[in-house]
Amino acid sequence: MLDQVTRPFVDPVLNAMATVLHQHHVSANQVTFVAFIAGLLAMILIALGQPLLGLALFGLNRLLDGLDGALARCGRPTMAGGYLDIVFDFIIYSGIVLAFAVFDQSLALTAAFVIFSFVGTGSSFLAMAIFADRAQAAPRTPQSKSFYFLGGLTEGTETLLFITLICLLPDFFNVFGVIFGLMCLLTTYTRIHQSYHTLTAAEPK
Numbered sequence: 001m002l003d004q005v006t007r008p009f010v011d012p013v014l015n016a017m018a019t020v021l022h023q024h025h026v027s028a029n030q031v032t033f034v035a036f037i038a039g040l041l042a043m044i045l046i047a048l049g050q051p052l053l054g055l056a057l058f059g060l061n062r063l064l065d066g067l068d069g070a071l072a073r074c075g076r077p078t079m080a081g082g083y084l085d086i087v088f089d090f091i092i093y094s095g096i097v098l099a100f101a102v103f104d105q106s107l108a109l110t111a112a113f114v115i116f117s118f119v120g121t122g123s124s125f126l127a128m129a130i131f132a133d134r135a136q137a138a139p140r141t142p143q144s145k146s147f148y149f150l151g152g153l154t155e156g157t158e159t160l161l162f163i164t165l166i167c168l169l170p171d172f173f174n175v176f177g178v179i180f181g182l183m184c185l186l187t188t189y190t191r192i193h194q195s196y197h198t199l200t201a202a203e204p205k
Contacts, residue, residue, distance in 0.1 A: 006157050010066060018070035028072035032084050035064030039092035046099035046167070054099070055167035061092060062160055086126070089156075094118050096163050100173055110177035117181040120188030121154060128195040135202035153187040154180070 021031070039061035046054035065085070072081055094115050101111035162180040166173045 014066045014070040017067055018074050021071055022074040026071065028068045028081050029084065031064050031068040031071055032081065032088065035061050035068060036088045038064065039095070043095040043099040046096060047102040049103050051167040051170050055164060058096060058163060065089065090118065090122050093159055100166065100170065107173050110174045114177045114181045117184030121184045124188050124191035124195065128191065131199055135199050153190065154183045158183070
């Protein structure tokens with residue numbers, strides 16, 4: 001929901017950074033892999049009880065995740081790059097939550113609920129992307145994407161805020177986790193409802 005608000009501020013910075021990297025022949029896929037490694041290290045640090053250090057590396061992961069898309073648009077975005085981008089995102093998002101449960105098993109039930117909610121938002125998001133071209137659904141973002149982007153209450157910005165909060169205030173993990181998980185479930189419902197009616201309307205009469 002907040003992605004449309006943050007993009008006008010973030011995109012110019014990312015585009016400027018991407019232009020410099022493109023001039024130095026850095027590829028989008030290279031940035032994607034560095035972002036993934038930073039995210040994995042963030043997971044490890046959180047699991048070892050260092051959420052603030054983990055947050056710093058997760059912040060780097062998010063910066064590079066935005067940068068790889070801007071860098072790809074300096075040339076020609078590829079399907080393989082778009083594939084890695086979305087898969088790595090879901091691995092890191094769920095992995096960060098799992099890391100808290102690894103560190104403190106009393107958080108496991110809430111962590112499982114949040115990951116369950118991620119499955120809902122992710123599957124409703126990606127399933128629509130599969131059928132979007134056949135349904136001739138219009139993209140929902142001004143940016144060029146490698147896949148159909150279906151919005152909702154919880155998108156990238158909201159997930160970033162959630163992970164920032166649980167890293168800064170880990171004692172409130174259960175509270176934030178339940179609230180965010182419920183928001184994700186609402187997102188899942190609205191995406192299913194919207195997608196079902198969009199696809200039904202696109203069926204040949």
